[in-house]
Amino acid sequence: MSEDLLLADQLRRARAGDGPAFAELLAPVLDPAFRLAMTMLKDRPAAEDAVQEAAFKSWRKLDRFRSGSDLRPWFLAIVANECRTARRSRWWRLVPLIDTPPTIPAASSEGAWADRIDLDSALDRLPKQHLLALTLYYNLDLPIEEVARVLGCSPNAARQRIHRALGAIRPGLVMEVDQ
């Protein structure tokens, strides 16, 4: 059976409620989905919840998925949405009442550590749509067309969003984004 036929068969069975078929369908996109959730949420249990919720939501919405389309951007968009929901509703965002000082790894130089903390803090402060765009492009290494599909915008708009995100991290920063 060719790969296309195999995927079509998995899709048909998954739509009919076949759990193992849906699990097989999802397997290739599970890693990028989890990495996306981790980057967005910075919390493993929360990321697991988001991906699991996204898995079941996507299963329920599978009838809306077009045969022959790429599953990855479709599923990542659902994961991203779950992460946004989690960030709005979850208690953990409000947790750090007692300011816990960061642990400084002994091996790190003070400057490098400060840079990393600074950059991580900057990522924390980014609007979530900007963080999502940077994650898709620089962490998951998706082509810009696929980034656009996850963001639900045109490739040009996706590029602009990435540029704006970079500028928000460090004003004046310019990096090449594939045309």
Add this chain to the structure above:
Amino acid sequence: MSLDERDLRRALDARSGEPSGAFRARLSTALEAGRPVARTTPTLAVVAAVCLAVVTVGVLLLAGHGARVTHGPGPASGPRTQTTPTPAAAFAFGSMAMFGEDGWAVTYQSAGPIADLLRTGDGGNSWVVVTPQIAKGTFIFGFALIDGNRAWLMTANDSLGSGLADLWATADGGQTWSQTTAPAIVFRGALITFSDGTNGWLATPGEPASQYQQQGIVIDRTTDGGKTWQLVAQTDFPPGRSTAGAPSVNCGKQDLSFLNARVGWLTGGCTGGVTFDMTTDGGVTWRAQSLAAPHGATFSTDCEGGPCSLSAPRFVSAGYGYMVLNDTEPTANRSWIYVSPDGGRHWTLHAVPGQGTRVTMVTASVGFASLATTDSAGRWLYRTDDGGTSWQPVIANVQLSPGPLDCVSVSRCWALSQSQAGSSAQLYETTDGGRTWTAMTVG
């Protein structure tokens, strides 16, 4: 200070991570089941945390109630990161809570108090002592484990009833701790619980009347994650008087849990009865919620010959919750589970095999019961697939004397098997729902 693409990729990568094997397995099991399962976090995490905290404090209170606890080791030497050897014989590897591959355990001093808090990041294969540096003359008397990274400890000096409690919080798996003193909380033993990261309750029971037939309690609440605490309810706890709508004074206070920031329960048990008070306003006012007694009798009959104990509800979803009643009345002497399908509004009673049984529900359907002592057929583990209505024995490859049992899925659980002397425990793991248990070499 320059930022280039490599730095950005590195920073994003540092936030990222791969899905754990446990999560893959859980998701796969859930998908194969063809329906959503109750999420194990954060609800279960909080549930486990609450359970452990309360159990720990409960054990301490029961074991050394009112006594001056002899403080064992000197102060912990700050955040320590070395891997511990197998706990020494003088320490009991007493409680544990797992959150996927991450987990926590505590060791107890032989005299009762908690000796150390340990953490694992690899499913229990190795453990690191993460006890914060506490002052000499103080001891750890309670903990709440929120998830794999967040935990709370309570410490106090060894002059019970006179010292203030300190609260310690970590958000990074115990690598770093922050300390705060809960104002006006004088330690007489306490129950600590959080429904989430910001809403928490610290309940301080008073001196009990004879046989724990009555006991006052002060309940403080935080809505900012522990920065500030406010007294919200008090039951005849000198020098204060009871506040309006305070919990019942009857029975010793045993357990406290909250489903969310508003809805919670306080339980108590004594010879001749149990108390089960519910709040729907975050702990300010409480009222007794009715429960059916076993055998269609009354609690005064059922608990007549020995004290009953009632755990506070644990929820594995927003709807399904459960709690365990242990009845030590000589002729009954068995365990029961109350289950609620509707967020704690209504409770149905079912019998659970054994006596003093520990129950761990994983989903609204599936749960495990580990017996305090094996039954006549030598079985120690039972499983329910119908939410606690019926229980079937699990034929396990080893016979354990299980202490705490914790599951992160319907197939993967850990159990601490107590030694005969009760001073140490062997950690076991199952990945097939309890049929095969493997002793873990902790090191």
